[in-house]
Amino acid sequence: MARLLIVEADGGSRGNPGTAGSGSVVIDAATGEILAEVGRYLGVTTNNVAEYTALIEGVKKALAIDPDAELHIRMDSKLVVEQMSGRWKIKHPDMADLAAQAREALTGTPVKFEWIPRLQNSRADAAANRAMDLRADFGR
Numbered sequence: 001m002a003r004l005l006i007v008e009a010d011g012g013s014r015g016n017p018g019t020a021g022s023g024s025v026v027i028d029a030a031t032g033e034i035l036a037e038v039g040r041y042l043g044v045t046t047n048n049v050a051e052y053t054a055l056i057e058g059v060k061k062a063l064a065i066d067p068d069a070e071l072h073i074r075m076d077s078k079l080v081v082e083q084m085s086g087r088w089k090i091k092h093p094d095m096a097d098l099a100a101q102a103r104e105a106l107t108g109t110p111v112k113f114e115w116i117p118r119l120q121n122s123r124a125d126a127a128a129n130r131a132m133d134l135r136a137d138f139g140r
Helices: 047-065 078-084 093-106 118-134
Strands: 004-015 018-028 034-045 070-075 111-115
Touching: 004 034, 004 047, 004 118, 018 047, 018 118, 034 047, 034 118, 047 070, 047 078, 047 093, 047 118, 070 078, 070 118, 078 093, 078 111
Parallel strands: 004 070, 070 111
Antiparallel strands: 004 018, 018 034
């Protein structure tokens, strides 16, 4: 049975567009241990770009930890969760490009997407805000 990793991902933009960052946290589902935290400073962009970037960065980090893992992706972006689950169409070309990057990163990986309320996504939100505050990337 494959290892299950949880990816909590969030993006933010202070203004839309505005100063933006993404944050992702990778958690071992069996133990609850935080295995990695990644923040990316994105300069000036939209919230949706930041949300998709958080997804992509979180997936890449999780699969770097365990390429054979199953992923449970939790986000408070209904847009990203619904688009990546195939229930909503992607109309904006920039979002379609980012969704394609996410799908490529997920190729061959069993994945489940879950929308969660913002208050349940505080670790990823904190990572995104830290990247914006530092105006720098970080990760562990």
